[in-house]
Amino acid sequence: MESVRLLQLALSRLLESFLSLRRPLVALLSTSQTIGHSPHSTTSEAKPITPPQATKIRGKYKCIVEYESTPFLIMWCGSQQYPSLTDFSRARNANFEATQMTLCPEIELLWRQTRLLDYGTYASIREIHRIYVSGDEFRLRKLNASRRTAGEKIISALIDSIDSNALRERAETLRHGMKCTVSLPAANQAYLNMDVVGGRNYHGTIVFDDGKVWLARFRLPNHNAPPVEERNFDRRSEFATYRFLAEAAVPVPRVYDYADDEDPSNAVGAGYILVEKLAGKPLAWHEAGQAQRGRFMRQLADIYTQLEKHPLGALGRLQPSSSSAGQPEVGPAFFDYDSSGRAVPSGPFDSMDEYYKALIQHKIGLIKTGEIAPSAPLNQYLVYRSLLDRLPRSERGPFFLRHVDSRDVNFLVDADYNITGIIDLELAIVTAKGAAFQSPLLLYNLRELYHEGLSTPSEDEKRLAKILQEENKSDLAPLVAQKMHFRVDQVIETNPEDGENFTRVLSGWWKAATGEQAFDWDIWYSNALDMYGDGGFTPSTAR
Numbered sequence: 001m002e003s004v005r006l007l008q009l010a011l012s013r014l015l016e017s018f019l020s021l022r023r024p025l026v027a028l029l030s031t032s033q034t035i036g037h038s039p040h041s042t043t044s045e046a047k048p049i050t051p052p053q054a055t056k057i058r059g060k061y062k063c064i065v066e067y068e069s070t071p072f073l074i075m076w077c078g079s080q081q082y083p084s085l086t087d088f089s090r091a092r093n094a095n096f097e098a099t100q101m102t103l104c105p106e107i108e109l110l111w112r113q114t115r116l117l118d119y120g121t122y123a124s125i126r127e128i129h130r131i132y133v134s135g136d137e138f139r140l141r142k143l144n145a146s147r148r149t150a151g152e153k154i155i156s157a158l159i160d161s162i163d164s165n166a167l168r169e170r171a172e173t174l175r176h177g178m179k180c181t182v183s184l185p186a187a188n189q190a191y192l193n194m195d196v197v198g199g200r201n202y203h204g205t206i207v208f209d210d211g212k213v214w215l216a217r218f219r220l221p222n223h224n225a226p227p228v229e230e231r232n233f234d235r236r237s238e239f240a241t242y243r244f245l246a247e248a249a250v251p252v253p254r255v256y257d258y259a260d261d262e263d264p265s266n267a268v269g270a271g272y273i274l275v276e277k278l279a280g281k282p283l284a285w286h287e288a289g290q291a292q293r294g295r296f297m298r299q300l301a302d303i304y305t306q307l308e309k310h311p312l313g314a315l316g317r318l319q320p321s322s323s324s325a326g327q328p329e330v331g332p333a334f335f336d337y338d339s340s341g342r343a344v345p346s347g348p349f350d351s352m353d354e355y356y357k358a359l360i361q362h363k364i365g366l367i368k369t370g371e372i373a374p375s376a377p378l379n380q381y382l383v384y385r386s387l388l389d390r391l392p393r394s395e396r397g398p399f400f401l402r403h404v405d406s407r408d409v410n411f412l413v414d415a416d417y418n419i420t421g422i423i424d425l426e427l428a429i430v431t432a433k434g435a436a437f438q439s440p441l442l443l444y445n446l447r448e449l450y451h452e453g454l455s456t457p458s459e460d461e462k463r464l465a466k467i468l469q470e471e472n473k474s475d476l477a478p479l480v481a482q483k484m485h486f487r488v489d490q491v492i493e494t495n496p497e498d499g500e501n502f503t504r505v506l507s508g509w510w511k512a513a514t515g516e517q518a519f520d521w522d523i524w525y526s527n528a529l530d531m532y533g534d535g536g537f538t539p540s541t542a543r
Helices: 002-019 105-113 125-134 137-160 164-174 228-247 290-307 352-368 377-389 446-451 459-471 484-493 499-514 521-532
Strands: 061-066 073-078 180-183 201-208 213-219 255-259 272-276 317-319 329-331 334-337 343-346 399-402 411-413 419-422 429-432
Touching (some): 137 201, 164 180, 164 213, 164 255, 164 272, 213 228, 228 255, 228 272, 228 317, 228 334, 228 343, 228 399, 290 419, 290 459, 317 429, 334 352, 343 352, 352 377, 352 429, 377 484, 377 499, 377 521, 446 499, 484 499
Antiparallel strands (some): 061 073, 201 213, 213 272, 255 272, 334 343, 399 429
16 A cells, blocks of 8 residues: 555656746656666666766756665755765765866766656656556565655755744744644654645644644755745745735635745744645545536636636736735746856746747756756757747736646545635746636646647536636636647646657647647658757757
């Protein structure tokens, strides 16, 4: 049972990573060349990686390699988040600061082939998936043990940074002296408890003497976490989003307080949000009958029509008001970083066209620095250039709030499938109407969407559109049935180094954008190369 539970947890966390629209994802290794079989190292005769002399990697990084593990545990992390070598007792001489050293062949190979997989374990997602579906109990237990050990260390590091007495005192102050008890579950109890640990966050519980319960929500210090400026921005955005939705009469938990990471005035230590604990359980859509689905979708349609009454004036992410009594304000949509590592905000934007162009140009810049698509830069470049020529019709506003991570688990329901709350809004963005009112992910036909490249609405999407049109008399029905913005976002974030998956995703967007019924990679690639040139990139090796 534990292996099944770990598989579910792993797949959930991989999807959490996929849904993040702001940072590079894990790079898939080719099947013929994993870290354990590189020309520079083997698991049986691995030599220590010696620090070289200068850099090809922007910013400061540390690398830790655990040679005795298969697949290797490899860590690439920003200087603010790197762990101590003592956390990995068998790691060998693999520490270096990239701003001061040149990459030796081993380091360059690792950099090109790896990205961080959440909770400290590095490997190809393809290899991890292969282990999970292989039925090889020994390899599965070994991989699960590696993931769990690394995950529990990260949770423990977070708990050690929290002053529980200061947290209790802050909560009691906010409740005007009402006494409370704070519970921070230990790492070995929290790791498999999805009520405590999600894809990016850890939740402590605050129980007041009058029975009211709050959650203390902390960002896990994963080694691929963004710099502190962006982490604090994300937290403030989530806080402001909950406040905005509560004012719009959308069922969300109330939020009471937040504090930043690395803020001297934050006595708790780690940054946090204090949020109401709602009744209900995460929606399990596959378990719902037709009557239950209908009840849920009618309430979802009501939420859509309610949100339409609360337009905003720019595209970006919400931030708390600069005045104590004001409404949340629209801030930047995403961040870049300059050569010194300082965050450079992009947005807010006045149109969807401006946003997409800025985001894609930002991604092209990351190709040039080798931070994304290192073994398939030309493939990625040509796709981005093609996207720029076929963006959805630009919308200049008004703009509306979109819940990016709209899977079923982020809707809480009671026993009768009434919606008690919507949660996990840390990725929410204010965007164009056509993007904001697409169907939630939980209604999609994933097989058609991912494997067949089809964008036709599922039966559940058709039902939601019908409810909006016939019962709510809303003009949102056509928006629910289309996926143009989803397809664009999907192509922007999909890694080209897994050629098969990349082609499927590109095919789905191409069919939706052009109306063509078929897609041939070789024909598309040849035409794109003729039209856009190579952009200074070498032909890709990933396909």
